[in-house]
Amino acid sequence: MExxxxxxxxxxxxxxxxxxxxxxxxxxxxxxxxxTGRTMDAIYDRFVNQAKKDNLDVSKVKAFxxxxxxxxxxxxxxxxxxxxxxxxxxxxxxxxxxxxxxNVSMDNIDLIGSEYENNISQAGGVDLxxxxxxxxxxxxxNEPGSAIDSRTRVVALTGSTMNSNKVLFQNEGxxxxxxxxxxxxxxxxxxxxxVATGHTKAEVVQKVVNGDVNSKIPATAxxxxxxxxxxxxxxxxxxx
Ligand code: GLP
Numbered sequence: 344m345e346x347x348x349x350x351x352x353x354x355x356x357x358x359x360x361x362x363x364x365x366x367x368x369x370x371x372x373x374x375x376x377x378x379t380g381r382t383m384d385a386i387y388d389r390f391v392n393q394a395k396k397d398n399l400d401v402s403k404v405k406a407f408x409x410x411x412x413x414x415x416x417x418x419x420x421x422x423x424x425x426x427x428x429x430x431x432x433x434x435x436x437x438x439x440x441x442x443x444x445x446n447v448s449m450d451n452i453d454l455i456g457s458e459y460e461n462n463i464s465q466a467g468g469v470d471l472x473x474x475x476x477x478x479x480x481x482x483x484x485n486e487p488g489s490a491i492d493s494r495t496r497v498v499a500l501t502g503s504t505m506n507s508n509k510v511l512f513q514n515e516g517x518x519x520x521x522x523x524x525x526x527x528x529x530x531x532x533x534x535x536x537x538v539a540t541g542h543t544k545a546e547v548v549q550k551v552v553n554g555d556v557n558s559k560i561p562a563t564a565x566x567x568x569x570x571x572x573x574x575x576x577x578x579x580x581x582x583x
Pocket of ligand 1: 379382
């Protein structure tokens with residue numbers, strides 16, 4: 344995993360947004376793995392602006408959400424699907440049929456994971472995977488203890504995740520469970536950007552950079568991937 348440190352969050356986000364644009368220019372039908380969360384807001388905002396300036400054709404791009412909550416009201420603005428529409432698919436010439444999110448309305452929740460994995464395989468796998476990191480080292484919603492070869496599945500959220508994300512919920516409580524792609528699923532992406540900005544991420548970033556691969560800090564799994572990058576601003580990097 345190569346570590347790149349930028350002066351601030353704006354420069355780190357610009358770098359990742361530019362890499363997304365380059366990926367799509369190289370290959371119009373790219374498949375992106377798309378994370379959600381506050382870190383991603385600035386990245387998607389810059390990506391949309393840059394793509395507009397460049398008249399980028401994104402109609403053939405496919406995007407796979409990293410995770411989705413279980414048990415939200417239908418059409419909830421708190422879903423990750425709503426987030427990805429708001430920040431990406433409501434803009435540019437994206438094809439709505441090309442946004443994939445785990446099908447949390449399936450009656451048999453045990454089948455959600457295998458269906459999603461099939462969708463990813465049928466799309467030819469993920470070319471560029473974007474990830475944020477939780478304060479406890481989670482990637483997607485692979486909480487501490489997740490196996491390195493885990494696949495898309497239903498997971499219970501930890502107290503740490505509940506605490507940091509509950510402020511984002513409007514008009515409904517935060518669910519206790521979600522579906523996340525697995526660490527094994529993530530490691531099959533051809534290129535991965537793990538992004539952390541701001542001083543609150545400094546401690547966990549230090550544990551990722553200085554620790555060996557271990558399931559207590561799920562993001563360390565990316566150290567075994569030959570084309571993965573940890574993108575930081577100076578605040579997130581200040582303990583390494
Ligand atoms: C959330 C999301 C993750 C995200 C992470 C960091 O729980 N499910 O995909 O990467 O936590 O979020 P933020 O960027 O808001 O700190």
